[in-house]
Amino acid sequence: MHDDDALLRARYTEALVRTGRKLRTSFNARVVAHGLTYPRARALLVLEREGQLTQSDLAAELELEGPTVVRLLDGMEKLDLIERKAVQGDRRAKHIALTDHGRHQASVVAEISLELRNEILEGTSASDLEAGLRILERIGRAIGEETRHGD
Numbered sequence: 001m002h003d004d005d006a007l008l009r010a011r012y013t014e015a016l017v018r019t020g021r022k023l024r025t026s027f028n029a030r031v032v033a034h035g036l037t038y039p040r041a042r043a044l045l046v047l048e049r050e051g052q053l054t055q056s057d058l059a060a061e062l063e064l065e066g067p068t069v070v071r072l073l074d075g076m077e078k079l080d081l082i083e084r085k086a087v088q089g090d091r092r093a094k095h096i097a098l099t100d101h102g103r104h105q106a107s108v109v110a111e112i113s114l115e116l117r118n119e120i121l122e123g124t125s126a127s128d129l130e131a132g133l134r135i136l137e138r139i140g141r142a143i144g145e146e147t148r149h150g151d
Contacts, residue, residue: 004094008083016103016139018074018115023116024038026116026120027041027112027113027116029050030112031109031112034105034108034112036105036109036110039062039064039072039080040072040075040079041109041112042062043058043072043076044061044075044081044098044102044105044106044109045106045109045113046058046062047082047096047097047098047102047106048103048106048107048110048132049097051097052085052095052096052097053094053096054087054093054095054097055057055069055070055084055093055094056093057098058073058096060101068094073096074104079101080099080101081099081101081102081103081105081142082096082097082098082099082102083097083099084096085097107118
């Protein structure tokens, strides 16, 4: 690999990491203004999209460890955002479902997400978005393969 290629790859990955952090910070600031946290907002969006999930399925979707999800759900339950329901045939498992208040908050978060996407991608062509998406998906696959090979 040429030095110019190595430098370009370094600049690209550094920009990717920096941009990801800025995006998360901006999203977090907006949801905090509505009394939520980043993890709660993500959980609301996943539950709105997927419907009720078991705690373990939600943990997998959020890429969080079980004990972390339990603490997250305890807080969300206290705020009347979710309810835990018994899973028929498995007394240890619980389904997590949004309450009416949780569905309302999920719609607020979805609107925040839409506004943020529209702001940051304004003026970006569909072809640029498609090219960028191909690169990000390729990076995601490479990271996934690296993780699997590291086991």
